[in-house]
Structure formats: C-alpha cells, structure tokens
Amino acid sequence: MQMQLNIQPALLLTLQLSFLLSFSAFAQSEKPNIIYILSDDQSWTDYGFMGHPHIETPNIDQLAADGLTFTRGYVTAPLCSPSLASIITGLYPYQHGITGNDPEFTFEKPRYQTDWQEARSRLYKDYLEEFQKHPTVPQLLQKLGYVSFQSGKWWGGHWKEGGFTDGMTHGDPTRGGRHGDEGLKIGREGMEPIFEFMDKAIADNDPFFVWYAPFLPHSPHTPPDSLLNKYLPKAPTKAVAAYWAMCEWLDITVGQLLDKVEQEGLTENTLVVFVTDNGWIQDPERPNRYAPGSKQDPQDMGIRTPIIYKWPGKITPRMETEHLTSSIDMVPTTLAAVGMDPLPEMQGINVMDRKALARRKRIYSMDFSHDMVAVDQPEKTLESRMIISGTWKLIAPGPANTNTSEIQLYDILQDPMEQQNLAEANPKVVKQLLASLDGWWPGDGR
Template sequence: MEKRTVRFLFCALSFTPLVAFAQKEPRTKLTKPNIVFILADDLGWTDLGVMGSDYYETPNIDRLAAEGLLFDNAYAAAANSAPSRACMMTGMYTPRHGVYTVSPPDRGDRRLRKLIPIANTDDVRADFVTMAEALRQQGYRCGHIGKWHLGDDADGTGPLSQGFIWNVGGNRAGSPYSYFYPYCLPDKSKCHLGLEKGTPGEYLTDRLTDEAVSFIKSHKDAPFFLHLSHHAVHTALQAPASVVDKYKNKPVGKYHTNPVYAAMIEKLDDGVGKICRAIQEMGIEENTIIIFYSDNGGSEPVTDNYPLHGGKGTPYEGGSRVPLIIKWPGKIPAGTRTSVPVIGVDFYPTFVHLAKGETSGNPDGRDIFEVVKNKETERDLFWHFPAYLESYLNGGKDFRARPYSSIRSGDWKLIYNYEDKSMELYNLKEDLGETRNMAGLNPQKKEELYNKLMKWIDDTHAPVPTEPNPYYQGIK
C-alpha cells in the first residue's frame, strides 16, 4: 500500500553528443540529472534499520530513505553476483547475455547433479551496449569504482571497455583480495588495480568512498554517472577492530547477531553519509539522483533474512529480494514508500530515459519511475538459473540452487524445477516466508503462471538443461 501519492516531475533533457574517448570531453550544460548508483554486495533485505534490523546500525541509509522513495518489493534479476550485475549493466535477463552464475555452472558434488547444466558465460560481451555506453552517448561522464566482476580491461570486457572513462579497482574479481591496504592476496599475487597507493590500516569501504567523492568533485560541472560498487558486505568478514568491539559490547538482535558483519554495514553506511554530504556541499543535490541497492540477498551463514526464506543463491525471496532507495530532491517526495515490484533490469532503461537515450537493444527492463507512477503491481518478473550452486553447509553435498526458472506475477510466485519438473507456488501477500506450497491446492493459478513462464522461456530462447548427468547416483 502506498503511504503517499508518488508524483514525478521530470524536466526536459537535451541531447549532447560525446566526443571520442581520447579527446577532452566538453563541459555540458546541466540540463540532465547526475546519477549516483551505490551498489552494496550481498546486503540482505532486512539488513537496514529502516527495514527492521534491531542490531545493525544504518542511520545515513535510513535518512536517505526518509528523504526519498523506499521500495518494499525490489528484486535482483539473479540471486548471486555476476549474473545480477550483468542484468543491471545490459538491461537484459540472463538468457540474453548468458551469465547465469558465478562460474562454473557445475558446482557441488557431481554425484548429486541429475542434469548437465547449461554452459556459463563469465563476462559481459563487448558487443553489448551497457548502460554506461548508452549514457556516454548522451554526454555523461561515467565512472566505475569498486567491484566489477564482469571481466577485465585487459580482455576488453572491463569498465573502460564498457563505457566508463574512470575505473578504480574494477576487474574480474568477485570478492575483495583484502579489506585492508594494500588490498592484495597474502602472497601479493593479485591486487586491486588503481588502489596501489594508500596507508597502512586503510579500510577498503572508506577508500572506495573517498574515490567516489573525488570523482564527483572532478565531474560536478557536467552530467555524470557514478557506479560505486562496494565489495561490502561480501565475505571475507573483515572490519576495523574498534567498530567490531562496539558491536561485541552491544546486545544482539532477535535475528541479527554477527558483530563483524554489523561493523561492515556501519562502514558502508558511513560511506553513504559522506557521499550525501559531499553532494550537498557541492550544491548539486537537487540535480543528482542517488540510488542505493544490493546485488542480491543476504548470505545465510553471516546474516538472517527473516521473514524471507532462503538467502543468496537460492530461488526464494531471501536470494533475490533486496533493499532499494531512490532520492531525487524536488522530483520524488520525501518519505515515500511503494510496494510496486521492480527488478535489476529496470535500471538501464530508467537511467537512459532520464538522459533521453535509446534502449531499443535492451528489451527486458522498464522505466522504474513509470512503473511506480502507474502502480503496476501485476507486472511479471522472471528469473532463469540453468545451473547448480552448492550449499554453504554439508561440504557441498547439498545445493542452494538446482536448475530452475521462476516468475513473480502479482502476489504469486512460481518456481519450476528442471530436474524433476516439479513446481512450487507461493502467495507472497499471505505467505512472505514461502512456507506453504500451493501448487496442489491452486492448480488453476499454477497452470496460469507456468504458461506465462514457458512463453517467456520461448520468447527469450532460454536454454534449458535436459541432458542426464552420467555421474549422477541419486544420493539424497
């Protein structure tokens, strides 16, 4: 239910062409909004104070929500990192770009995998037009800071090859080499590029925030797109000792109890506050959209996603339902909250429409502002995962996800399992925790969603696993 009526008053956005990369880019009159996209890694739906946590402290993010629009039904387009980010960058669901999982697709005990999974693509292909490339065509200066996980610049698939003119730390790595300077593996075999200079004890989340503020200051006189992609709060669990001690001395919450994870969230929140203050001090607040989002749900070994079922990597709400806040002073009324479902593929068309660009080659997403304004609560959302992802528990002898496709349509969600062709049907309005499978009790709704899902599979030419695994032993 909407707490307040949402009205969006968009100004006319003019087209300004971008010169070649090697040339100095011209100053552009600020008729287009700056876009600051702050992306957390593995932050769960309830890991914020504003979303109900009674242990983690997020005053700056909570303030951002109070000053903007808070989403109750925002989703990642995949339940783990690389495919989710590929969906955001391309505006396309997984069958179109082929990044289904964090490679390889045949993870877990091979004796327990009934099917041969579909081959996975590790990187976003250079021929796809990313949101950064589309925004550059409209005069935006695009900067990437932090985790990329979709390729390397040396291979033509990193940020500088995908529309960004500024890349600090972005490469193929899916997790931080270290959260403390020098940000390398212990043997120094791998380090995050662009972060070579620093001070002992410097913390990665703080450093990425400082790099983001530097980018904003350097580009505030022309429309810019900042993709600040934090490694926090992805494992390894590392945080400054003084902040960890604070939470060790604090009573634990009902569901949230991990002091190191809490400290990592606090540092992430500190960074959001610093960026918001910098934008205000530079006098560009009214012409800057700030988005805060997570790439997938919380990781179950380190946080509790209650009341949601499952966590990162699973087909359930805990794997894909995530926090989302959008602030745009003067355009989005403060203190607004919406239950309209949106998903990661929607950012591409939203940003490009703000810049008056074209999204014809990226057909899956919708402009978030239009979806919310029109209260499109019955919209269909899709997920496709033709792979295997081992469990965090039991030494890999169980799975967080086996091959599946799923659809959310209105209040209903259907999960189709490829191994045994079984289906799970949940009414999320009445059963947010997905505890009651209604597939046998409501065959009409099951058939309706199944037909919609199969049509989407056909329309996107989604590859589905059918080949039996010769090593399968049927061990349960």
C-alpha cells in the first residue's frame, strides 16, 4: 500500500509536467511567425496579377491568390525612409518624425562620400532619437517572446536600434551606413542570412519576425543576364528591360523565402505581408532613373501598391478591389494576429475585421521634400497631402510645394493616371475632402 501511495504522487507530477509541456508547446505554436516582404521602388502596375502584359511575377501572383489581396493599397509617403518608418511603427510620418531620407545641410563635397555620411549621421541623430521614442514591431513582439531579424533597406541605424534581436545593417557612416549597408546584400547575394536565422529560431522553438526589405527592384538595375535577355525583345528600351528584369528578380527571391517557409512546415502558422515602399516609373532613356509622377510625387504611381496578407486558415483568400487599405494598417493587423491591442496613437485598422473595413471611408498619405529641415516641424517640408475617398482622390499642395499651388481632384477609378483635374467642376467635393484632410492633419504646424 505504501509503495502505491509513493508512486501515485510521482505519476501525478509526471502527468502534470507532461500536460504543462504539451500546453506550452501548443501555446507556442499558436503564436504565428510574421514575415514582412517589402518591395523597393516598384509601381502598383508591375506584377502579373495586377495585369502587366510582360513582367512575370509567378511567386507573388501565387501569394496574392492565396491571401487577402488589396489592389487599392497605399503607402503613407512616396519616399522610402518615411514610408518604411510607418511600416515598422504603425504611425504616419508627421507622428514618427521621419519625413525624408536625409537632413538638409550644406556640404562642399558631393553627397554620399564618407565625410558627407559622417556629417549626415551627426545631424540625423535628432531625427533618430525622435523616431526611437515610438515602439517598433519587433519591440512589441519581443514582449511575447518573439525573435526578429532585419535585412535589406533600413534607415534606423544599427539593427539593434530598431529593436531587432538579430540583423544585417550596422549603420556605421564610416563604412557606408545610411540606408541598409550590409543588409542590402540580401536577395541580390542570396538568402542565407535569413535562412540561418529561421533555422535557429525553429531549433529554439521561438516565434519569429522577419523584415525582408531587399534592394529590389531598386536601382542599380543589374539583373542576371538571363533575365535581362528575356525582357530585351519585349521592352521599348534597354533601360525598361532592365527594370522589368529586376521585378522578376525580386519575385524569384520571394519564391525562395516562401519555399523555405513551406519546407520547414511553417506555412499554416505564418502571417506573410507584402507591400512596396513607394512607386516607380522607369525613365525609358535613362537607366536607373525614375520619371516624374512616381517616386517622390503624390500621384498614384508614387503611393499606390497592392498589399497582401496571407495566413492560411485564419485569413480567407480573396481579391479585394473595393475597400481601401494603407500600409498604416500593417502594424494593427499584425498585433491583432498575436492577440495584442494597437497603441492609442495608431490610426490604422485590423484588416481581418470586415466591419472595420466596411466602416472606413477614406485613407490619407503625404509627400515631403527629400531632405528634412526640422524634426519638430514636419510642415516645413510638406509638399502635398493626399486623401482617397471612394472614387475620389484629392491632392492639396503644402507649404514646401514649389511646383503648384493648385488643388487637384481626380476620379481615380476612371482616371488612374490622373490626367484630368476635376477640382473646378466639383467644388463641393473639394470642400468636403479638404475639411477631412484638415481634421486629420492640417499640415500647418497646428
């Protein structure tokens, strides 16, 4: 009898430990891995699934078919640094303080040399300190035990300064640190750094977050010869062919990343989000150069992008052509996926919430000068504010707009290339949309 009494508590303890371990493993498996795939300088039209007649993007096409795909997605700014800062914080540029790529300053020597980089870094410190007041996605996820990896484009200094637990970018201006440095090798020179990080996370049973922001299709447009030769017969010029080939090169690397997820058996428990940082129209005569009306401009070719959310079993695949979305929604959606509430200052929505999507009537974007002049006065470099509501898009010029003081209004569905300004013929619409813009952010320092 005594032996039986001694065995039962031991057996009970064993069963309890077994249950706790099983529950812990179950809870762990319920935390989805998160992967952000960020295209760099690509028009919303330049994918197979978006109808481009020549560019082939079979892997992104499949991602779009398997996910919730918004064809009317927008970023918060048509320039990479403020756009990416919004994607990692869930805040608009006027909130997080990064409105341009570089501080404005006079320097005798050409840009991007080492001494210019060092001078820039000293001036950028104020902007970086303001930016770092706001939690980033990896910092928020780390509270739940996530590990995270930075690769590709990154303007926030060393990867540690962005809250990542691992990464590639060192941010040292004496070694070319500005917008990604070593991180810009990802994709162009293989995917091993990400795969090694994933392998370790899997071995340690850690949920993970991956920031994959390759320098693709960003210039320099130096695709493999096989891709360039594929597009030369189809393109009007070699410059265009090279850009088209870069778009497919990006797609190939996306396929490699998603194949890795599939091979590791992680597809069902991984939320993949795809977006581009800003648009691009390839100048047909000048290699590696963009044409007006795209990057750094408020037109749709500068701020529109497809945005894709794939999470098998949790997000029903569908092509969403009606409802609007913004990159500002990525963080609230990510937090909802892991059971966290958005921070009070976040203005985006959880796109998995259909009621929230239906309630949304408008989204916003903004365009600033390339160089910033005051971290606490973003309006000084504000060139345009944009609002999209239903079929309408309004562009309101800001204090720093030297090109025009004219308000522009477009029926963006009928006129996606924004050729016919309808502001004069629709004064009531202009008044309503301007009132909405001013209620959101006046753009004048108030």
